Amino acid sequence: MDLSRSGKDTGDIAIPVREVKSSKSGKGAPPVVTTTTRLGQTPPAAGWKRGVGIIDLILRVCAIAATLAAAAVMGTTDQNLPFFTQFFQFQASYDDFPTFTFFLAGNAITCAYLVLSLPFSIVCIVRPHVIGARMLLLIFDTLALALTMSAASAAAAIVYLAHNGNPNTNWPALCQQFNEFCPRVSGAVVGSFLGVLILTVLVVLSAAALRRN
Amino acid sequence: MDLSRSGKDTGDIAIPVREVKSSKSGKGAPPVVTTTTRLGQTPPAAGWKRGVGIIDLILRVCAIAATLAAAAVMGTTDQNLPFFTQFFQFQASYDDFPTFTFFLAGNAITCAYLVLSLPFSIVCIVRPHVIGARMLLLIFDTLALALTMSAASAAAAIVYLAHNGNPNTNWPALCQQFNEFCPRVSGAVVGSFLGVLILTVLVVLSAAALRRN
Structure with missing residues (x-):
């Protein structure tokens, strides 16, 4: 004012x-x-903002856990089948699918960004009225949200295809054979969507905190 | 004033x-x-906000065009091949792929939301200091961003697969045969990503307008 x-x-x-x-x-x-x-x-607005900042920090740590778990599970998933044809041995790992490589990279980048954003989140708790840090967090949270959503959705599309196949295009379902690969990859996708959910809440919280200036 | x-x-x-x-x-x-x-x-803040509101409205119309074009192109894409095997005729349309159906639905929902949001955007131009409408737009823009990104990325993963196939999993590439289907679908995906880009700018703009209160 x-x-x-x-x-x-x-x-x-x-x-x-x-x-x-x-x-x-x-x-x-x-x-x-x-x-x-x-x-x-402190005036009431500052207390309210500090509360938002603390929730922000907690959610940020949860999002780090979710995206890190998603990237780790995807990166360590690897299954060889005990039989092979004359052409090649059946094996499935994340780097057979470019989409899963993108998933791994996207979640790792989001996780790294979230770790780097922790100091800014703490600044927003200590000094609730600093607008610059809050605005910076909001912009990059939006970008991280878009990246994670992209990675998770693309992987979900491929996982769906692996589970069901597509008879119209002669794409066979994989999950009958790869009964260990598919649940792990599905779990990674769920973790990534959890990260997306938390990031959405973070964006809305940041906007609400900006509004009270 | x-x-x-x-x-x-x-x-x-x-x-x-x-x-x-x-x-x-x-x-x-x-x-x-x-x-x-x-x-x-009027004070300078109101003029600044009114400018942001006008940019918001223009971008919103562009996003409507992009998502509508994406949905329309995807919905009208259909190709039959002039030969068929003893099993079935080769044909490709968006509803052979659940992911493309999701793409169509996601873009249509975003387009409908954007049309419905136009009055709120106009309210933000006429009364630049109304916080409620701006906040509402920011929250729903974020959700629309997530939905559109999800639809576009999932479709992009399938389009990539249709172009390149995946030799590890015996998924053949389709685009050698369906030389009309693939470019149209790729175009729809590009349009949808354009919509995502505009929505990201809209979210950041709304946050900047909230900040100046």
């Missing part, structure tokens, strides 16, 4: 409000009021 | 700032200052 005068903290901003009130009410001494405000409790 | 009288607008907030300044400078008459503010030009 009087950003025009001070820096970017609303801790500073609340003070002139008290001045206005006191000068309106009965010409009381503004410096005294200012001192009590500086030493006293 | 008479918005300030109608309720929750920042127009109310801007007025005491002038009062503070004037009472500090030389105890000038605050009511006069207030009156000129009410009748005068």
